[in-house]
Amino acid sequence: MKIYFELNGRPQYVEVEPGESLLSLLRRLGMKSVKEGCGTGECGVCTVLLDGKPIRSCITFAPKVQGKRVTTLEGLGTLEDPHPLQRAFVEAGAVQCGFCTPGMILTAYALLQENPAPAPYEVREYLVGNLCRCTGYKKIVDAVLLAAKWKREGRWR
Amino acid sequence: MRLRGVLRFHWARDVDEALSLLRAYEGKGAILAGGVDLARSARTDIEGLIDITGTGLSYVREDPKGLRIGATTTLSELLFHPLSREYAGGVIAETLRLVAYPALRNVATIGGATVSAHPWADIPTMLVALGAEARWRNEEKEEKASVEELYKTQFRGIFREAILLELVLPHWDGVFVFEKIGRNAGDIALLNVCAGLGLREGKIAWARVAVGARPERGERLPWLEEMLLGKEPDENLWKKAEEEVKERIKVGSDRRASGEWRREVAGVLVRRTLARAAGKAVK
Ligand SMILES: Cc1cc2nc3c(=O)[nH]c(=O)nc-3n(C[C@H](O)[C@H](O)[C@H](O)COP(=O)(O)OP(=O)(O)OC[C@H]3O[C@@H](n4cnc5c(N)ncnc54)[C@H](O)[C@@H]3O)c2cc1C
Ligand code: FES
Ligand code: FES
Numbered sequence: 001m002k003i004y005f006e007l008n009g010r011p012q013y014v015e016v017e018p019g020e021s022l023l024s025l026l027r028r029l030g031m032k033s034v035k036e037g038c039g040t041g042e043c044g045v046c047t048v049l050l051d052g053k054p055i056r057s058c059i060t061f062a063p064k065v066q067g068k069r070v071t072t073l074e075g076l077g078t079l080e081d082p083h084p085l086q087r088a089f090v091e092a093g094a095v096q097c098g099f100c101t102p103g104m105i106l107t108a109y110a111l112l113q114e115n116p117a118p119a120p121y122e123v124r125e126y127l128v129g130n131l132c133r134c135t136g137y138k139k140i141v142d143a144v145l146l147a148a149k150w151k152r153e154g155r156w157r
Numbered sequence: 158m159r160l161r162g163v164l165r166f167h168w169a170r171d172v173d174e175a176l177s178l179l180r181a182y183e184g185k186g187a188i189l190a191g192g193v194d195l196a197r198s199a200r201t202d203i204e205g206l207i208d209i210t211g212t213g214l215s216y217v218r219e220d221p222k223g224l225r226i227g228a229t230t231t232l233s234e235l236l237f238h239p240l241s242r243e244y245a246g247g248v249i250a251e252t253l254r255l256v257a258y259p260a261l262r263n264v265a266t267i268g269g270a271t272v273s274a275h276p277w278a279d280i281p282t283m284l285v286a287l288g289a290e291a292r293w294r295n296e297e298k299e300e301k302a303s304v305e306e307l308y309k310t311q312f313r314g315i316f317r318e319a320i321l322l323e324l325v326l327p328h329w330d331g332v333f334v335f336e337k338i339g340r341n342a343g344d345i346a347l348l349n350v351c352a353g354l355g356l357r358e359g360k361i362a363w364a365r366v367a368v369g370a371r372p373e374r375g376e377r378l379p380w381l382e383e384m385l386l387g388k389e390p391d392e393n394l395w396k397k398a399e400e401e402v403k404e405r406i407k408v409g410s411d412r413r414a415s416g417e418w419r420r421e422v423a424g425v426l427v428r429r430t431l432a433r434a435a436g437k438a439v440k
Contacts, residue, residue, distance in 0.1 A: 019161065
Protein backbone atom coordinates (compact mmCIF):
# COMPACT_ATOMS: atom_id res chain seq x y z
CA MET A 1 0.00 0.00 0.00
CA LYS A 2 1.11 3.60 -0.56
CA ILE A 3 1.07 6.32 2.06
CA TYR A 4 1.77 10.01 2.02
CA PHE A 5 3.48 11.83 4.89
CA GLU A 6 5.99 14.54 5.63
CA LEU A 7 9.43 13.46 6.79
CA ASN A 8 11.65 16.21 8.22
CA GLY A 9 9.78 18.79 6.17
CA ARG A 10 9.89 16.84 2.88
CA PRO A 11 6.88 15.14 1.33
CA GLN A 12 7.06 11.37 0.97
CA TYR A 13 4.83 9.10 -1.08
CA VAL A 14 6.04 5.61 -0.31
CA GLU A 15 5.11 1.97 -0.49
CA VAL A 16 4.74 0.30 2.95
CA GLU A 17 3.75 -3.15 4.13
CA PRO A 18 0.45 -2.98 6.08
CA GLY A 19 2.11 -4.58 9.12
CA GLU A 20 5.44 -2.77 8.83
CA SER A 21 6.76 -0.73 11.74
CA LEU A 22 7.49 2.96 11.37
CA LEU A 23 11.02 2.15 12.58
CA SER A 24 11.57 -0.13 9.60
CA LEU A 25 10.10 2.38 7.17
CA LEU A 26 12.27 5.24 8.46
CA ARG A 27 15.44 3.19 8.27
CA ARG A 28 14.53 2.13 4.72
CA LEU A 29 14.28 5.83 3.93
CA GLY A 30 17.81 6.35 5.22
CA MET A 31 17.01 7.75 8.67
CA LYS A 32 19.71 5.77 10.47
CA SER A 33 19.49 7.87 13.64
CA VAL A 34 16.34 5.84 14.38
CA LYS A 35 17.60 2.68 16.04
CA GLU A 36 16.13 -0.54 17.31
CA GLY A 37 16.92 -1.49 20.90
CA CYS A 38 14.22 -3.57 22.53
CA GLY A 39 11.68 -3.50 19.67
CA THR A 40 8.87 -3.61 22.25
CA GLY A 41 8.42 0.00 23.31
CA GLU A 42 10.50 -0.16 26.45
CA CYS A 43 13.88 1.50 25.82
CA GLY A 44 13.18 4.69 23.86
CA VAL A 45 16.00 4.57 21.30
CA CYS A 46 13.52 4.46 18.40
CA THR A 47 11.70 7.63 19.52
CA VAL A 48 10.63 10.04 16.76
CA LEU A 49 8.23 12.97 16.74
CA LEU A 50 4.78 12.57 15.18
CA ASP A 51 3.18 15.96 14.66
CA GLY A 52 5.68 17.23 17.21
CA LYS A 53 4.95 14.65 19.93
CA PRO A 54 7.31 11.84 20.87
CA ILE A 55 6.20 8.30 19.97
CA ARG A 56 7.89 4.91 19.74
CA SER A 57 8.48 4.00 16.10
CA CYS A 58 9.10 0.30 16.88
CA ILE A 59 5.51 -0.20 18.06
CA THR A 60 3.86 2.18 15.58
CA PHE A 61 2.38 0.70 12.42
CA ALA A 62 3.84 2.64 9.48
CA PRO A 63 0.45 3.29 7.79
CA LYS A 64 -0.55 5.27 10.88
CA VAL A 65 1.61 8.23 9.84
CA GLN A 66 -0.53 8.82 6.72
CA GLY A 67 -1.02 12.58 6.33
CA LYS A 68 1.17 13.41 9.34
CA ARG A 69 4.52 15.04 10.08
CA VAL A 70 7.40 12.83 11.22
CA THR A 71 10.61 14.31 12.61
CA THR A 72 13.78 12.33 13.20
CA LEU A 73 17.10 13.59 14.49
CA GLU A 74 18.16 14.19 10.87
CA GLY A 75 15.43 16.85 10.79
CA LEU A 76 16.79 18.73 13.81
CA GLY A 77 20.41 19.29 12.97
CA THR A 78 23.35 18.16 10.86
CA LEU A 79 27.00 17.48 11.54
CA GLU A 80 27.87 20.88 10.01
CA ASP A 81 25.01 22.70 11.70
CA PRO A 82 24.03 20.88 14.90
CA HIS A 83 20.87 21.77 16.77
CA PRO A 84 21.51 23.57 20.11
CA LEU A 85 20.25 20.46 21.92
CA GLN A 86 22.91 18.44 20.14
CA ARG A 87 25.54 21.01 21.07
CA ALA A 88 24.34 20.96 24.69
CA PHE A 89 24.70 17.16 24.79
CA VAL A 90 28.30 17.49 23.58
CA GLU A 91 29.08 20.36 25.92
CA ALA A 92 27.65 18.58 28.99
CA GLY A 93 29.39 15.29 28.13
CA ALA A 94 26.02 13.55 27.89
CA VAL A 95 27.07 11.16 25.11
CA GLN A 96 29.11 8.04 25.59
CA CYS A 97 28.32 5.23 23.15
CA GLY A 98 25.61 7.42 21.63
CA PHE A 99 23.03 4.70 21.04
CA CYS A 100 20.36 6.30 23.22
CA THR A 101 21.20 9.86 22.15
CA PRO A 102 18.82 10.38 19.19
CA GLY A 103 15.85 9.25 21.29
CA MET A 104 16.99 11.36 24.24
CA ILE A 105 17.38 14.50 22.12
CA LEU A 106 14.03 14.16 20.35
CA THR A 107 12.24 13.50 23.64
CA ALA A 108 14.01 16.48 25.23
CA TYR A 109 13.08 18.62 22.22
CA ALA A 110 9.40 17.79 22.75
CA LEU A 111 9.71 18.53 26.47
CA LEU A 112 11.23 21.96 25.82
CA GLN A 113 8.49 22.82 23.34
CA GLU A 114 5.91 22.04 26.05
CA ASN A 115 7.85 23.43 28.97
CA PRO A 116 10.77 25.78 28.28
CA ALA A 117 11.76 26.02 31.94
CA PRO A 118 11.63 22.50 33.36
CA ALA A 119 12.89 21.67 36.84
CA PRO A 120 15.44 18.83 36.99
CA TYR A 121 12.75 16.43 38.26
CA GLU A 122 10.53 17.36 35.32
CA VAL A 123 13.32 16.48 32.91
CA ARG A 124 13.76 13.14 34.66
CA GLU A 125 10.02 12.52 34.62
CA TYR A 126 9.74 13.25 30.89
CA LEU A 127 12.76 11.11 30.00
CA VAL A 128 11.67 8.24 32.24
CA GLY A 129 11.10 5.87 29.32
CA ASN A 130 14.45 6.55 27.65
CA LEU A 131 17.08 4.18 28.91
CA CYS A 132 20.83 4.86 28.84
CA ARG A 133 23.31 2.15 29.71
CA CYS A 134 26.35 4.41 29.82
CA THR A 135 25.95 7.84 31.34
CA GLY A 136 24.05 7.38 34.58
CA TYR A 137 21.61 10.08 33.35
CA LYS A 138 23.04 13.00 35.33
CA LYS A 139 24.84 14.56 32.37
CA ILE A 140 21.83 14.00 30.15
CA VAL A 141 19.67 15.98 32.57
CA ASP A 142 22.41 18.65 32.73
CA ALA A 143 22.44 18.84 28.92
CA VAL A 144 18.69 19.32 28.69
CA LEU A 145 18.78 22.03 31.36
CA LEU A 146 21.61 23.76 29.48
CA ALA A 147 19.67 23.66 26.21
CA ALA A 148 16.61 24.99 28.07
CA LYS A 149 18.67 27.90 29.37
CA TRP A 150 19.89 28.70 25.85
CA LYS A 151 16.29 28.53 24.63
CA ARG A 152 15.12 30.97 27.29
CA GLU A 153 18.01 33.26 26.32
CA GLY A 154 16.58 33.29 22.80
CA ARG A 155 19.46 31.34 21.26
CA TRP A 156 16.97 28.92 19.66
CA ARG A 157 13.23 28.43 19.38
CA MET B 158 7.07 -5.37 15.40
CA ARG B 159 6.19 -8.76 16.80
CA LEU B 160 2.86 -9.06 15.00
CA ARG B 161 3.35 -10.96 11.73
CA GLY B 162 1.22 -11.87 8.76
CA VAL B 163 -0.80 -8.65 8.34
CA LEU B 164 -2.01 -8.36 4.75
CA ARG B 165 -4.24 -5.28 4.82
CA PHE B 166 -4.67 -2.02 6.75
CA HIS B 167 -8.00 -0.17 6.79
CA TRP B 168 -8.89 3.28 8.05
CA ALA B 169 -12.50 2.89 9.14
CA ARG B 170 -14.55 6.06 8.63
CA ASP B 171 -17.14 5.18 11.26
CA VAL B 172 -18.05 2.45 13.72
CA ASP B 173 -20.45 0.76 11.28
CA GLU B 174 -17.74 0.41 8.69
CA ALA B 175 -15.30 -0.94 11.28
CA LEU B 176 -17.86 -3.52 12.42
CA SER B 177 -18.65 -4.71 8.92
CA LEU B 178 -14.93 -5.04 8.15
CA LEU B 179 -14.50 -6.98 11.38
CA ARG B 180 -17.27 -9.37 10.35
CA ALA B 181 -15.88 -9.75 6.83
CA TYR B 182 -12.57 -10.98 8.26
CA GLU B 183 -14.35 -13.81 10.15
CA GLY B 184 -12.02 -13.67 13.14
CA LYS B 185 -8.90 -12.75 11.17
CA GLY B 186 -9.30 -9.00 11.58
CA ALA B 187 -8.36 -6.86 14.58
CA ILE B 188 -9.46 -3.47 15.77
CA LEU B 189 -6.49 -1.14 15.95
CA ALA B 190 -6.47 1.90 18.23
CA GLY B 191 -3.03 3.17 19.34
CA GLY B 192 -1.60 -0.19 18.36
CA VAL B 193 1.09 -0.32 21.05
CA ASP B 194 -0.33 -3.58 22.35
CA LEU B 195 -1.14 -5.17 19.01
CA ALA B 196 2.35 -4.38 17.73
CA ARG B 197 3.72 -6.51 20.55
CA SER B 198 1.26 -9.34 20.03
CA ALA B 199 2.62 -12.74 19.05
CA ARG B 200 -0.60 -13.59 17.16
CA THR B 201 -0.02 -14.80 13.60
CA ASP B 202 -3.66 -15.14 12.54
CA ILE B 203 -4.45 -11.45 12.00
CA GLU B 204 -4.78 -10.58 8.30
CA GLY B 205 -6.48 -7.22 8.52
CA LEU B 206 -5.96 -4.24 10.82
CA ILE B 207 -8.95 -1.93 11.19
CA ASP B 208 -7.87 1.47 12.48
CA ILE B 209 -10.68 3.15 14.42
CA THR B 210 -8.89 6.33 15.47
CA GLY B 211 -10.79 8.31 12.81
CA THR B 212 -14.27 7.15 13.81
CA GLY B 213 -15.15 10.01 16.15
CA LEU B 214 -14.48 8.18 19.41
CA SER B 215 -11.90 10.63 20.78
CA TYR B 216 -13.58 12.92 23.31
CA VAL B 217 -14.02 13.74 26.99
CA ARG B 218 -17.41 15.13 27.99
CA GLU B 219 -19.39 15.61 31.13
CA ASP B 220 -23.12 15.03 31.60
CA PRO B 221 -25.41 14.12 34.53
CA LYS B 222 -24.34 10.45 34.32
CA GLY B 223 -20.69 11.33 34.70
CA LEU B 224 -17.55 11.74 32.66
CA ARG B 225 -17.83 10.20 29.18
CA ILE B 226 -14.55 9.21 27.63
CA GLY B 227 -14.45 8.05 24.02
CA ALA B 228 -12.57 4.79 23.51
CA THR B 229 -9.89 6.20 21.19
CA THR B 230 -9.01 9.10 23.48
CA THR B 231 -5.27 8.84 24.07
CA LEU B 232 -3.93 8.65 27.59
CA SER B 233 -2.20 12.03 27.04
CA GLU B 234 -5.41 13.68 25.85
CA LEU B 235 -7.17 12.35 28.92
CA LEU B 236 -4.35 13.24 31.29
CA PHE B 237 -4.34 16.89 30.20
CA HIS B 238 -8.08 17.35 29.77
CA PRO B 239 -9.45 19.92 32.26
CA LEU B 240 -12.54 17.78 32.98
CA SER B 241 -10.53 14.73 33.91
CA ARG B 242 -8.17 16.78 36.05
CA GLU B 243 -11.12 17.95 38.13
CA TYR B 244 -12.78 14.55 38.38
CA ALA B 245 -12.90 12.81 41.81
CA GLY B 246 -9.98 14.72 43.30
CA GLY B 247 -7.75 14.39 40.24
CA VAL B 248 -7.36 10.61 40.34
CA ILE B 249 -7.25 10.23 36.54
CA ALA B 250 -4.21 12.46 36.19
CA GLU B 251 -2.66 10.87 39.27
CA THR B 252 -2.97 7.41 37.72
CA LEU B 253 -2.08 8.24 34.13
CA ARG B 254 1.04 10.13 35.14
CA LEU B 255 2.31 6.78 36.44
CA VAL B 256 1.39 4.84 33.30
CA ALA B 257 4.56 4.24 31.27
CA TYR B 258 6.01 7.50 29.83
CA PRO B 259 4.87 10.39 27.58
CA ALA B 260 5.76 8.74 24.25
CA LEU B 261 3.51 5.79 25.06
CA ARG B 262 0.68 7.91 26.48
CA ASN B 263 0.68 10.02 23.28
CA VAL B 264 -0.49 6.97 21.33
CA ALA B 265 -2.04 4.40 23.69
CA THR B 266 -5.80 4.78 24.12
CA ILE B 267 -8.10 4.33 27.08
CA GLY B 268 -10.16 1.83 25.03
CA GLY B 269 -7.07 -0.20 24.19
CA ALA B 270 -6.10 -0.24 27.87
CA THR B 271 -9.60 -1.36 28.88
CA VAL B 272 -9.72 -4.19 26.34
CA SER B 273 -6.13 -5.40 26.70
CA ALA B 274 -6.60 -5.24 30.49
CA HIS B 275 -3.23 -6.62 31.48
CA PRO B 276 -3.39 -7.98 35.02
CA TRP B 277 -0.42 -5.78 35.99
CA ALA B 278 -1.91 -2.65 34.45
CA ASP B 279 -2.96 0.40 36.44
CA ILE B 280 -5.88 1.58 34.34
CA PRO B 281 -8.13 -1.47 35.00
CA THR B 282 -7.59 -1.05 38.75
CA MET B 283 -8.63 2.59 38.51
CA LEU B 284 -11.68 1.81 36.35
CA VAL B 285 -12.87 -0.91 38.72
CA ALA B 286 -12.46 1.30 41.78
CA LEU B 287 -14.32 4.16 40.08
CA GLY B 288 -17.24 1.96 39.06
CA ALA B 289 -16.70 2.76 35.36
CA GLU B 290 -19.29 1.58 32.87
CA ALA B 291 -18.24 0.32 29.44
CA ARG B 292 -20.45 0.76 26.37
CA TRP B 293 -19.82 -1.28 23.25
CA ARG B 294 -21.50 -2.21 20.01
CA ASN B 295 -21.56 -5.30 17.83
CA GLU B 296 -23.36 -5.63 14.52
CA GLU B 297 -26.69 -6.34 16.23
CA LYS B 298 -26.90 -4.11 19.25
CA GLU B 299 -25.31 -1.76 21.71
CA GLU B 300 -24.58 -3.12 25.18
CA LYS B 301 -23.18 -1.87 28.46
CA ALA B 302 -21.84 -3.26 31.71
CA SER B 303 -19.69 -2.12 34.57
CA VAL B 304 -16.02 -2.74 33.86
CA GLU B 305 -15.91 -4.72 37.10
CA GLU B 306 -18.59 -7.14 35.83
CA LEU B 307 -17.07 -7.24 32.36
CA TYR B 308 -13.76 -8.42 33.76
CA LYS B 309 -15.52 -11.36 35.38
CA THR B 310 -16.55 -12.61 31.90
CA GLN B 311 -14.65 -13.81 28.82
CA PHE B 312 -14.56 -10.18 27.72
CA ARG B 313 -11.80 -10.62 25.14
CA GLY B 314 -14.21 -12.80 23.15
CA ILE B 315 -16.79 -9.99 23.21
CA PHE B 316 -14.32 -7.55 21.66
CA ARG B 317 -13.41 -9.89 18.83
CA GLU B 318 -16.84 -8.97 17.45
CA ALA B 319 -17.57 -5.63 19.04
CA ILE B 320 -16.13 -2.17 19.41
CA LEU B 321 -15.81 -0.47 22.74
CA LEU B 322 -17.38 2.95 22.25
CA GLU B 323 -16.89 4.75 25.53
CA LEU B 324 -16.40 4.59 29.25
CA VAL B 325 -18.67 6.44 31.65
CA LEU B 326 -17.17 7.33 35.02
CA PRO B 327 -19.89 8.18 37.53
CA HIS B 328 -19.79 11.34 39.62
CA TRP B 329 -18.60 10.77 43.19
CA ASP B 330 -19.16 12.99 46.19
CA GLY B 331 -15.67 12.38 47.54
CA VAL B 332 -12.16 11.75 46.28
CA PHE B 333 -10.07 8.89 44.93
CA VAL B 334 -6.31 8.45 45.02
CA PHE B 335 -3.97 6.04 43.29
CA GLU B 336 -0.68 4.48 44.37
CA LYS B 337 1.65 2.15 42.54
CA ILE B 338 4.85 0.35 43.38
CA GLY B 339 7.19 -0.57 40.55
CA ARG B 340 10.92 -1.14 40.26
CA ASN B 341 11.38 2.32 38.80
CA ALA B 342 9.21 5.24 37.77
CA GLY B 343 8.45 4.01 34.24
CA ASP B 344 8.05 0.34 35.05
CA ILE B 345 4.87 -1.69 35.30
CA ALA B 346 3.37 -2.20 38.74
CA LEU B 347 4.35 -4.87 41.23
CA LEU B 348 1.19 -3.80 43.01
CA ASN B 349 -1.27 -0.94 42.58
CA VAL B 350 -4.14 0.45 44.64
CA CYS B 351 -6.96 2.87 43.87
CA ALA B 352 -9.09 3.96 46.81
CA GLY B 353 -11.91 6.42 47.24
CA LEU B 354 -13.71 7.84 50.27
CA GLY B 355 -16.70 10.06 50.91
CA LEU B 356 -17.10 11.70 54.31
CA ARG B 357 -20.33 12.81 55.98
CA GLU B 358 -20.29 14.56 59.37
CA GLY B 359 -16.80 13.34 60.06
CA LYS B 360 -17.59 9.68 59.29
CA ILE B 361 -16.93 7.51 56.26
CA ALA B 362 -20.11 7.48 54.14
CA TRP B 363 -18.76 5.30 51.34
CA ALA B 364 -15.49 3.59 50.51
CA ARG B 365 -14.15 1.88 47.40
CA VAL B 366 -10.81 0.07 47.33
CA ALA B 367 -9.34 -1.92 44.44
CA VAL B 368 -5.98 -3.64 44.37
CA GLY B 369 -4.31 -4.80 41.16
CA ALA B 370 -1.13 -6.50 39.90
CA ARG B 371 -1.60 -9.00 42.75
CA PRO B 372 -0.46 -10.38 40.16
CA GLU B 373 -4.11 -10.75 39.12
CA ARG B 374 -6.10 -7.87 37.64
CA GLY B 375 -7.51 -5.14 39.89
CA GLU B 376 -10.41 -6.23 42.08
CA ARG B 377 -12.34 -4.51 44.83
CA LEU B 378 -12.07 -5.57 48.47
CA PRO B 379 -15.76 -5.46 49.54
CA TRP B 380 -15.02 -6.74 53.06
CA LEU B 381 -12.65 -3.84 53.63
CA GLU B 382 -15.07 -1.29 52.18
CA GLU B 383 -17.76 -2.57 54.55
CA MET B 384 -15.46 -2.43 57.55
CA LEU B 385 -14.72 1.25 56.89
CA LEU B 386 -18.35 2.39 56.65
CA GLY B 387 -19.55 4.71 59.42
CA LYS B 388 -16.11 4.89 61.06
CA GLU B 389 -14.12 7.97 61.86
CA PRO B 390 -11.14 8.32 59.55
CA ASP B 391 -8.05 8.19 61.74
CA GLU B 392 -4.69 6.47 62.13
CA ASN B 393 -6.17 3.60 64.16
CA LEU B 394 -8.63 2.81 61.42
CA TRP B 395 -5.92 2.82 58.73
CA LYS B 396 -3.79 0.53 60.88
CA LYS B 397 -6.72 -1.85 61.27
CA ALA B 398 -7.31 -1.73 57.49
CA GLU B 399 -3.66 -2.60 56.92
CA GLU B 400 -3.88 -5.62 59.20
CA GLU B 401 -7.14 -6.78 57.63
CA VAL B 402 -5.66 -6.54 54.13
CA LYS B 403 -2.53 -8.45 55.12
CA GLU B 404 -4.73 -11.18 56.53
CA ARG B 405 -7.35 -11.48 53.81
CA ILE B 406 -6.10 -10.27 50.44
CA LYS B 407 -5.64 -12.82 47.66
CA VAL B 408 -2.14 -12.43 46.26
CA GLY B 409 0.26 -14.67 44.38
CA SER B 410 3.82 -14.95 43.17
CA ASP B 411 5.17 -14.36 39.70
CA ARG B 412 8.63 -13.69 38.32
CA ARG B 413 8.39 -10.06 39.42
CA ALA B 414 7.49 -10.43 43.11
CA SER B 415 6.61 -13.08 45.67
CA GLY B 416 3.17 -13.49 47.17
CA GLU B 417 4.68 -12.97 50.62
CA TRP B 418 6.07 -9.58 49.59
CA ARG B 419 2.81 -8.59 47.93
CA ARG B 420 0.79 -9.46 51.05
CA GLU B 421 2.99 -7.31 53.26
CA VAL B 422 3.14 -4.39 50.83
CA ALA B 423 -0.58 -4.47 49.93
CA GLY B 424 -1.41 -3.70 53.56
CA VAL B 425 0.94 -0.73 53.66
CA LEU B 426 -0.18 0.57 50.26
CA VAL B 427 -3.88 0.37 51.18
CA ARG B 428 -3.19 2.18 54.46
CA ARG B 429 -1.34 4.94 52.61
CA THR B 430 -4.00 5.41 49.94
CA LEU B 431 -6.82 5.52 52.49
CA ALA B 432 -4.99 8.03 54.68
CA ARG B 433 -4.21 10.20 51.67
CA ALA B 434 -7.78 9.98 50.35
CA ALA B 435 -9.18 10.99 53.75
CA GLY B 436 -6.76 13.91 53.95
CA LYS B 437 -7.85 15.13 50.53
CA ALA B 438 -11.55 14.56 51.25
CA VAL B 439 -11.37 16.73 54.38
CA LYS B 440 -9.86 19.60 52.35
C1 LIG C 1 5.88 -0.41 26.98
C2 LIG C 1 4.52 -0.40 27.62
C3 LIG C 1 4.38 0.03 28.94
C4 LIG C 1 3.12 0.05 29.55
N1 LIG C 1 3.01 0.49 30.84
C5 LIG C 1 1.81 0.54 31.42
C6 LIG C 1 1.66 1.01 32.76
O1 LIG C 1 2.63 1.42 33.42
N2 LIG C 1 0.42 1.01 33.31
C7 LIG C 1 -0.69 0.60 32.60
O2 LIG C 1 -1.80 0.65 33.13
N3 LIG C 1 -0.57 0.16 31.36
C8 LIG C 1 0.63 0.11 30.75
N4 LIG C 1 0.73 -0.36 29.47
C9 LIG C 1 -0.48 -0.84 28.80
C10 LIG C 1 -1.06 0.24 27.92
O3 LIG C 1 -1.82 1.14 28.68
C11 LIG C 1 -1.93 -0.43 26.86
O4 LIG C 1 -1.11 -1.34 26.17
C12 LIG C 1 -2.47 0.58 25.88
O5 LIG C 1 -3.31 1.51 26.53
C13 LIG C 1 -3.23 -0.10 24.77
O6 LIG C 1 -3.87 0.89 24.00
P1 LIG C 1 -3.76 0.91 22.42
O7 LIG C 1 -4.72 1.95 21.98
O8 LIG C 1 -2.39 1.02 21.94
O9 LIG C 1 -4.33 -0.55 22.10
P2 LIG C 1 -4.19 -1.42 20.78
O10 LIG C 1 -2.86 -2.06 20.72
O11 LIG C 1 -4.65 -0.66 19.60
O12 LIG C 1 -5.29 -2.52 21.13
C14 LIG C 1 -5.14 -3.42 22.22
C15 LIG C 1 -6.22 -4.50 22.12
O13 LIG C 1 -7.50 -3.94 22.33
C16 LIG C 1 -8.31 -4.06 21.17
N5 LIG C 1 -9.01 -2.77 21.05
C17 LIG C 1 -8.45 -1.52 21.12
N6 LIG C 1 -9.39 -0.58 21.11
C18 LIG C 1 -10.59 -1.23 21.01
C19 LIG C 1 -11.94 -0.81 20.95
N7 LIG C 1 -12.29 0.49 21.02
N8 LIG C 1 -12.91 -1.76 20.83
C20 LIG C 1 -12.59 -3.07 20.78
N9 LIG C 1 -11.33 -3.53 20.85
C21 LIG C 1 -10.33 -2.62 20.96
C22 LIG C 1 -7.36 -4.38 20.03
O14 LIG C 1 -7.99 -5.15 19.02
C23 LIG C 1 -6.28 -5.16 20.76
O15 LIG C 1 -6.69 -6.48 20.95
C24 LIG C 1 1.97 -0.39 28.83
C25 LIG C 1 2.11 -0.83 27.50
C26 LIG C 1 3.36 -0.83 26.89
C27 LIG C 1 3.45 -1.28 25.47
S1 FES D 1 13.33 -0.03 20.17
FE1 FES D 1 11.51 1.08 20.37
S2 FES D 1 11.36 1.43 22.48
FE2 FES D 1 13.09 0.10 22.34
S1 FES E 1 25.23 6.88 25.82
FE1 FES E 1 25.34 4.72 25.60
S2 FES E 1 23.29 4.12 25.97
FE2 FES E 1 23.27 6.19 26.45
